[in-house]
Amino acid sequence: MNAYELKDKLNEYYPFSIIDEIAKSGYVDNSGVICEGESDKILFTLDLTDNAINYALENSCRLIVTHHPAVFSPIRSVKGVVARAVKENIGVVSVHLPADYAPKGVDYYLAKSLGAENEKVLEVRANNLGYGREFSVPQTTLSDLAEKVYKNLSCVNLSVFGNSNCIRKVATFCGAGLDEESLALTDADAFVSADVKHHIILQIVSQGKCLIMPTHYATENYGFKKISQDMAKVLKEKIYYYEENTLL
Structure with a gap:
């Protein structure tokens, strides 16, 4: 070939x-x-x-x-x-x-790594393409969700922001995709993405929500x-x- x-x-x-x-x-x-x-x-x-x-x-x-x-x-x-x-x-x-x-691409598999089922694509494009996934999870804590990310993505480095014991909805964005526009597409309790800018982190935490930030590579x-x-x-x-x- x-x-x-x-x-x-x-x-x-x-x-x-x-x-x-x-x-x-x-x-x-x-x-x-x-x-x-x-x-x-x-x-x-x-x-x-x-x-x-x-x-x-x-x-x-x-x-x-x-x-x-x-x-x-x-x-x-x-x-x-x-x-x-x-x-x-x-x-x-x-x-x-x-x-x-892609429907079964990098972003799709990031969500699946956290057990996503019936996930919603947040940024919908033509031909069934899209970016960003939102999905419900059994009520969990930030600590437990972060542990799941750490284990399933084989993380060596992981940053965690916020403090919540009541996470029911998660949004994932592979790479450096979490910005103002993507943040506005979801009412998730917790976000998983990489390279998130300070003002976005501040906005998430000030709203009582959480961010789990692996490296760009890990996501x-x-x-x-x-x-x-x-x-x-x-x-x-x-x-x-x-x-x-x-x-x-």
């Missing part, structure tokens, strides 16, 4: 059409084929790093699928890990927003690993997964 064929296969489950729709609001997402390549072994990983490339080479993977775009913004020269991938004849395909917004690694497992069921190529444990 080559990089373009891999992108086409990913597009069946994680539609790249969301990129153009989100671009209308001014956000440019550089998902797609970053480097050409071909392989019968594919490595999935959140980021293109030297460690990920080392792992790919150790396992003879000449195709890497990253969640975060290996090239985020326009570049004048190819250098760093992208240059190394080219030198090693490793193809790279990035699937960022398509994986976040997305769980779901992207699930995606790799899902793709292993539909691709004939052998699938590997690499994670940076120090970022959890």
Whole structure:
């Protein structure tokens, strides 16, 4: 399988059409084929790093699928890990927003990691795509919910804000998605997201609500690993997964 064929296969489950729709609001997402390549072994990983490339080479993977775009913004020269991938004849395909917004993507799996059932998609887009999940839970405490997040996402680092013994509704946003607009979409008692700005934290706590904030990596690694497992069921190529444990 080559990089373009891999992108086409990913597009069946994680539609790249969301990129153009989100671009209308001014956000440019550089998902797609970053480097050409071909392989019968594919490595999935959140980021293109030297460690990920080392792992790919150790396992003879000449195709890497990253969640975060290996090239985020326009570049004048190819250098760093992208240059190394080219030198090693490793193809790279990035699937960022398509994986976040997919019906069974990164954001979906973040909610599922906390036991979500019949969850509501908060930011609804065309073609059954969306971001942010709201769901009810049996009444629980902040401490117990935080422990569940810590355990299920394999967290090493976790920040907790607020103090509540009566949590019945939770909203999750993978990555750095919890902002003023998303906050206004839900009346959840507790939120799970990463990289939340101070004024948003202040607003949540002042309303008597709670925030559980894992690292950006932890909120997305769980779901992207699930995606790799899902793709292993539909691709004939052998699938590997690499994670940076120090970022959890």
